[in-house]
Amino acid sequence: MTTPDLEPRQNWTKDEIAAIYELPLPDLFLAAQQVRKANWPEGRMQKSQLLSIKTGGCAENCGYCSQSAHFDTGIPASKLMDVEAVVGEARKAKENGADRFCMGAAWRSLKDRDLPKVCSMIEAVKAEGMETCVTLGMLKDGQAEALSQAGLDYYNHNLDTSREYYESVVTTRTYEDRIETLGKARNAGLNLCVGGILGMGEGRHDRIGLLHELAQLTPHPESVPINMLVPVEGTPLGEAATKPLEIVELVRAIATARIIFPKSWVRLSAGREAMSSEGQMLCILAGANSIFVGNKLLTADNPEMSEDDSLLAAMGVEQGTIADKPPACAPTAIPAE
Numbered sequence: 345m346t347t348p349d350l351e352p353r354q355n356w357t358k359d360e361i362a363a364i365y366e367l368p369l370p371d372l373f374l375a376a377q378q379v380r381k382a383n384w385p386e387g388r389m390q391k392s393q394l395l396s397i398k399t400g401g402c403a404e405n406c407g408y409c410s411q412s413a414h415f416d417t418g419i420p421a422s423k424l425m426d427v428e429a430v431v432g433e434a435r436k437a438k439e440n441g442a443d444r445f446c447m448g449a450a451w452r453s454l455k456d457r458d459l460p461k462v463c464s465m466i467e468a469v470k471a472e473g474m475e476t477c478v479t480l481g482m483l484k485d486g487q488a489e490a491l492s493q494a495g496l497d498y499y500n501h502n503l504d505t506s507r508e509y510y511e512s513v514v515t516t517r518t519y520e521d522r523i524e525t526l527g528k529a530r531n532a533g534l535n536l537c538v539g540g541i542l543g544m545g546e547g548r549h550d551r552i553g554l555l556h557e558l559a560q561l562t563p564h565p566e567s568v569p570i571n572m573l574v575p576v577e578g579t580p581l582g583e584a585a586t587k588p589l590e591i592v593e594l595v596r597a598i599a600t601a602r603i604i605f606p607k608s609w610v611r612l613s614a615g616r617e618a619m620s621s622e623g624q625m626l627c628i629l630a631g632a633n634s635i636f637v638g639n640k641l642l643t644a645d646n647p648e649m650s651e652d653d654s655l656l657a658a659m660g661v662e663q664g665t666i667a668d669k670p671p672a673c674a675p676t677a678i679p680a681e
């Protein structure tokens with residue numbers, strides 16, 4: 345590979361992405377670090393914190409999810425939290441050094457009746473001086489605009505895997521449904537957080553297929569979360585007892601994402617609890633520049649914050665985002681003739 349592109353490109357082919365993914369690891373790391381150094385010179389680690397604002401009882405049948413009503417996982421369904429309780433959690437997250445707060449709801453789609461309360465949460469978290477992200481399922485016309493007016497920065501809605509493998513993971517919605525909601529969020533001016541999960545029994549071609557689908561979103565998502573499956577007992581993917589994915593596949597996927605999404609956050613998301621420190625360090629060396637902190641994700645465990653602090657300190661990686669934010673992901677403007 346010659347010098348990698350340092351600006352976002354919209355015309356990646358699947359073969360080009362595969363060629364990057366399959367580079368000898370030292371060359372892959374070198375290219376990812378060239379992109380990282382050019383676009384994120386300070387190499388800081390962003391810290392986000394998650395909160396499940398409405399847990400369990402979800403109508404979708406995502407085969408990995410502890411919160412689907414289709415599976416018996418022992419997670420009880422709860423009501424939408426009160427705004428004050430959410431703000432309290434956001435404040436604690438900020439005290440713990442997170443500057444981004446992501447609120448997740450176990451909904452197939454956002455209902456208009458819940459919209460005002462969610463908007464109040466966004467306004468209140470924003471007022472605490474944090475970047476806001478929500479993940480609320482599918483959106484209807486007009487809802488993304490309301491979220492945006494409340495001060496929402498990012499909408500998270502993952503494509504999860506390749507188009508071909510999607511049906512093996514979830515059947516209550518389609519890939520196109522996901523892309524439609526992403527279009528609604530984008531049209532309302534929201535930043536997008538879109539990624540997927542590795543280790544669901546997919547093949548390497550599916551991981552490359554997912555990255556290719558993400559690369560076709562125009563402009564690219566500003567944030568690309570890469571999750572490693574957290575196997576949950578009672579779910580189809582928890583019970584399949586598929587062999588855990590080799591960490592090197594996660595590392596390759598992250599490095600490839602760093603290269604094809606040069607200006608996006610690449611978020612090393614779920615699954616860190618089961619990873620060694622060395623595995624996580626490889627993911628960071630591959631170009632991940634954001635993690636979720638706090639000992640819970642939505643329902644799954646996450647490493648203790650003191651462990652994260654030690655890991656980052658051992659690497660000499662500074663925490664916090666402010667000074668390192670690159671320009672937006674829009675492709676370079678073509679000058680008028």
Ligand code: SAM
Binds near residue numbers: 409479504
């Ligand atoms: N209901 C909303 C939706 O699906 O868009 C939001 C919540 S959902 C829990 C957010 C994302 O978390 C999913 O899209 C999936 O990528 C990830 N996720 C959920 N369960 C996971 C698991 N067991 N392991 C890894 N990632 C998981």
Ligand code: DTB
Binds near residue numbers: 502539540571645
């Ligand atoms: C994302 O891609 N990963 C986060 C966030 N976006 C919402 C969620 C991970 C959830 C892991 C499983 C759980 O906590 O239940």
Ligand code: SF4
Binds near residue numbers: 449481
């Ligand atoms: Fe519901 Fe989201 Fe879980 Fe799917 S991933 S079952 S949509 S909460």
